Amino acid sequence: MQYLAAAGVGALTPIDDDAVDASNLQRQTIFAQSDIGRSKVAAARDWVARFDPALATRAVERRIGRDDATTVLDGHDLVVDGSDNFATRLAVSDACVGLRVPLVSAAVGRFQGQVGAFAGHLADQSCYRCFVGDAFDAEDCDSCAEDGMLGAMAGWAGSFAALQAVRVLLAGVGGLGDPQFGKLHVLDGLAPGLRTLRIAKDPACRGCSSA
Numbered sequence: 001m002q003y004l005a006a007a008g009v010g011a012l013t014p015i016d017d018d019a020v021d022a023s024n025l026q027r028q029t030i031f032a033q034s035d036i037g038r039s040k041v042a043a044a045r046d047w048v049a050r051f052d053p054a055l056a057t058r059a060v061e062r063r064i065g066r067d068d069a070t071t072v073l074d075g076h077d078l079v080v081d082g083s084d085n086f087a088t089r090l091a092v093s094d095a096c097v098g099l100r101v102p103l104v105s106a107a108v109g110r111f112q113g114q115v116g117a118f119a120g121h122l123a124d125q126s127c128y129r130c131f132v133g134d135a136f137d138a139e140d141c142d143s144c145a146e147d148g149m150l151g152a153m154a155g156w157a158g159s160f161a162a163l164q165a166v167r168v169l170l171a172g173v174g175g176l177g178d179p180q181f182g183k184l185h186v187l188d189g190l191a192p193g194l195r196t197l198r199i200a201k202d203p204a205c206r207g208c209s210s211a
């Protein structure tokens with residue numbers, strides 16, 4: 001979020017129902033000790049206001065799901081998803097396809113990250129559901145607290161997601177304007193290395209096959 005604000009993205013809508021916990025601070029560097037116990041989205045909104053008062057931030061303090069994702073995400077040019085469970089990720093992906101809004105999806109665990117841009121509303125492009133399928137609709141990922149994660153790994157995935165988000169926003173403009181839809185970048189923090197996979201559109205996908 002810091003890099004999107006710094007890039008001049010004029011309106012940001014952080015969405016989260018969580019409060020800042022001490023265990024978040026090593027990887028969620030937008031928060032400080034003094035934010036512990038506060039709403040994450042309110043603390044993020046305050047960070048952006050301090051950084052640049054010209055940016056508009058609307059904090060949405062709720063956990064979005066299948067019933068309200070479309071309403072909450074409507075009106076945005078791009079959605080960047082860093083949620084921690086498949087049910088939310090898939091609800092967000094399906095809403096993006098329905099709203100015809102591109103999605104940058106970012107996930108990180110231990111020493112591996114995954115960042116991809118999707119535009120499943122386009123006839124020749126895959127969505128996030130084409131990538132993970134239907135099996136995960138109700139299954140939660142392991143939490144970072146249980147799994148353990150180096151903060152710098154989350155920072156790499158987060159800043160890489162911001163880079164891919166800027167590509168999407170610049171689509172068609174200049175050297176960075178290739179949105180790279182349907183490409184999933186796998187970040188390996190141990191090697192270190194970066195692999196890129198192509199996610200094909202699944203003709204039977206429940207999320208985007210009718211798009």
Ligand SMILES: [Zn+2]
Pocket residue numbers: 120126127128129130131201202205206207208209
């Ligand atoms: Zn799909």
